[in-house]
Amino acid sequence: MTPAGAPRRCPAARGTLGLVTALRDLRHPGALVGPLWVVTVGSGPPVVLLHGNSESHHVFDNLVPHLAGEMTLVGIDSRGHGLSPRGARGLTIAAMADDVAVTLARLGLDRPLVVGFSDGGNIALELALRHPGAAGRLVVVGANLFPEGLRPVGKALTDAAHAAAVVGARVAPNLEPLAERLGLMVHDPHIDPARLAGLTQEVLVVVGERDAVRPEHTALIVDSLPRGRLAVVPGVGHMVPVRAPAQLADLVRDLARRPEVAG
Incomplete structure (x- = not known):
């Protein structure tokens, strides 16, 4: 996540900060906090941002001008993405949610609002399920509970791309990631879906009008959440943070x- 007008750049070396890290120490370009790379921008109450597959916190760059004046945006790179190491457990949504829980604890954040996009939305739901109390209210954008939640054409294309990458990696190891x-x-x-009944916090489920997730x-998802609400962003597909940052910011x-109401 880059401040408006600042160039994107990678640090020369990764540094791991201490057991509890103040948000003020994580300004651009960020640092490794526990297992994950974290960067912050803005001021005000913290809002944690979790990106999607094959992305980094930079997918939220267009959101920065809309929210950084009133919130501290905490961008986190997921395991094996951006500047975060892959780790020994490999990539699963559950492992990635566990990583976020560790990082939030090291940041000393108390039930922050979490915004997750695509796989980040899936991670946010798993975070709330696996680590009750780690996250406060959730905004999950283009999330799915299982792969079959994607539209058939999108799922078929993803399956084909994965199969091609697996074959390609046999002769070109650089394709393995x-x-x-x-x-x-x-x-x-x-x-x-039955597990979602255990979530007590408010969850706003956001999708684009032409989202890759089946309506x-x-x-x-919404019906399985005790305090779930739906918001459909008109005129866009899956990439809501990129294509409709102002609407997502609103x-x-x-x-x-909204006043916090006990679940």
Whole structure:
């Protein structure tokens, strides 16, 4: 996540900060906190941002001008993405949610609002399920509970791309990370809708009007959440943070300002 007008650049070396890291120490370009790379921008209450597959925190760059004046945006690179190491456990939504829990604890954040996009939305749901109390209210954008939640054409293309990457990696090992990331979409997540009944916080489920997630699957997510609400962003597909940052910012801002009601 880059401040408006600042160039994107990588640090010369990764540094791991201490057990508890103040958000003020994580300004551009960020640092490794526990298992994950973290960068912050803005001021005000913290909002944690979790990106999608084969992305980094930079997918939220267009959101920065809309929210950084009133919130501290905490961008986190998922395991094996951006500047975060892959780790020994490999890539699963569950492992990535566990990573986020460790990082939030090291940041000393108390039930922050979490915004997750695509696989980041899946990670946010797993985070809330696997680590009750780690996250506060959630905004999940283009999330799915299992791979079949994607529209058939999109799923078929993903499956084909994964198969091609697996074959290609046999002769070009540099394709192995891509094959593993695509495999994450082919095989993960595995979230039983019945488990969502245990979430007590408000969850705003956001999709684009032409999202890659099937509408009936999004309805299943919303209906399975005790305090779930749906917001459809008109005129866009899956890439809501990139294509409709102002609309997404309004939704995040509205949820953040709503009085906290015990679940």
